[in-house]
Amino acid sequence: MLNIMRRSLCFLAIVLPYNANAQLADAWVQYTQDPDRHPNIPNVSHAGYGGGDLPLPSQANTTLITVTDFGATPDDNTDDTDEIRDAIAEAAARAGDQPGGSVVFFPSGVYRLSGPLLIHDDRIQLRGFDRDSSVLHFTESLNDSYANYPGSSAGRLNWSFSGGLVWFTEASRNPYFNDVPTISGI
Numbered sequence: 001m002l003n004i005m006r007r008s009l010c011f012l013a014i015v016l017p018y019n020a021n022a023q024l025a026d027a028w029v030q031y032t033q034d035p036d037r038h039p040n041i042p043n044v045s046h047a048g049y050g051g052g053d054l055p056l057p058s059q060a061n062t063t064l065i066t067v068t069d070f071g072a073t074p075d076d077n078t079d080d081t082d083e084i085r086d087a088i089a090e091a092a093a094r095a096g097d098q099p100g101g102s103v104v105f106f107p108s109g110v111y112r113l114s115g116p117l118l119i120h121d122d123r124i125q126l127r128g129f130d131r132d133s134s135v136l137h138f139t140e141s142l143n144d145s146y147a148n149y150p151g152s153s154a155g156r157l158n159w160s161f162s163g164g165l166v167w168f169t170e171a172s173r174n175p176y177f178n179d180v181p182t183i184s185g186i
């Protein structure tokens with residue numbers, strides 16, 4: 001009986017990691033087949049302004065949108081997500097006004113956000129006063145703030161990354177949701 005239990009435990013120790021790796025491999029294969037449409041592995045191959053190939057334009061050639069003008073208040077421990085999303089929407093609407101597009105500017109301070117920022121339009125920059133003075137503090141995980149995938153449980157995320165809460169992506173690929181949906185398939 002002890003030998004049977006040992007063999008069963010050995011079998012489980014070998015098969016369980018294999019199945020987890022197989023699921024990971026399947027997700028990666030699906031991503032490589034169509035990287036712009038995978039639901040939980042983002043395509044960041046063109047990250048950065050102009051695909052990372054262009055220097056940031058001078059702010060003199062941009063429309064400046066300041067998040068505090070839309071009600072975001074730094075350092076007050078309240079959620080600024082909606083106000084910042086409104087500023088981004090205004091930046092998108094006005095991106096064609098100047099050759100350099102729009103800048104969404106974050107004055108010094110800590111801005112609390114409870115969900116991701118999805119930039120769906122070209123020619124939009126996010127800028128702060130400097131890297132130490134303007135801080136975006138995200139208070140929720142992607143599972144809790146954007147989409148929950150089957151198999152997720154407390155303390156376990158089914159996203160391929162834990163950060164990445166600012167996405168430059170097409171609206172059809174990553175829309176804002178009214179609630180946190182459960183996604184049932186890849």
